[in-house]
Amino acid sequence: MKINTAILESQPFLRGMSGRQIELLAEESMSAEFKVGEQILYQGGPANRFYIILEGRVELESPVAGRDGVHVQTLVAGDVLGWSWLFPPYSWHFDARAVTPVKAIFFYGTRLRELCEENHDFGYELMKRVSEIVIKRLQATRRELAAHETNLLLPI
């Protein structure tokens, strides 16, 4: 089922995109729902979907053999999920699991990549948003890692 342009327009990630760009995205959009505990992405699995979360909570985890995965990030309404469709080798780097019932919009990554290459106005707007979010997450993750390493060095 395609998503209404008004719903796309109201997503913080897409704010500022033109009416035409929102229509292009709406043409490619689908809706998805996940039950509590349902796996959305598998580490190593083929990466071909880009999600915008409308409702619910998703945990991103790094799987560990024989025990619970290590928590990477919690995502909620308005957050986007899945970057690995952007670049080879197009496979997921983490697991993602619904911890509450989740409603989301998704796009096929192959189609989004084609749209970007065909239409650089659209491609620029999408990549600018991707860069901004990923840079902020990278900066936050580097700080967390640094804090973690410092704590390990401090005498108890």
Added chain:
Amino acid sequence: MQIDPSILQAQPFLKGMTRRQLELLAKDSMQTEFGAGRRILNEGGRADRFYLILEGRVELELPVPDGEAIHIETLGAGDVFGWSWLFAPYHCHFDARAATPTKAIFFYGSHLHLRDLCEENHDLGYELMKRISKIVVKRLQATRRELAACKSKDNPSPARFVQQSAIEVEQF
């Protein structure tokens, strides 16, 4: 000194850009050198430059009050750094220091330069943002894995996980 477009063309980061796009970038670029130990970026300082390393080694660090800075990443020839000019609040998040004598190209990232150039010319903007996204996604994935491995070490875990994650990090 403004950079010749043919030098830009040879950079892996800019591979695939058109002659015209390289000429646009060249207009805003300068070559610079740093002696060993010289500070290139200061955490909290204004971020208005985007660097491409030609020669040498640069350390990204997080300063610690009254302590030794925490190492974040080591960068070498062909690597790029300095993203914070892209988005508000336009402040550097880390220190960058030349660990060896370093030659680099820099682009003015701030208002009236690279950012505006991208807004005016979406072909160039797309090509640049696509390359930035690719590098940053890879660095994010690697950093998250490192953090996950670090957290996992805190709670004793099967040794094979630690070995496996070390191999995966090397693949990036």
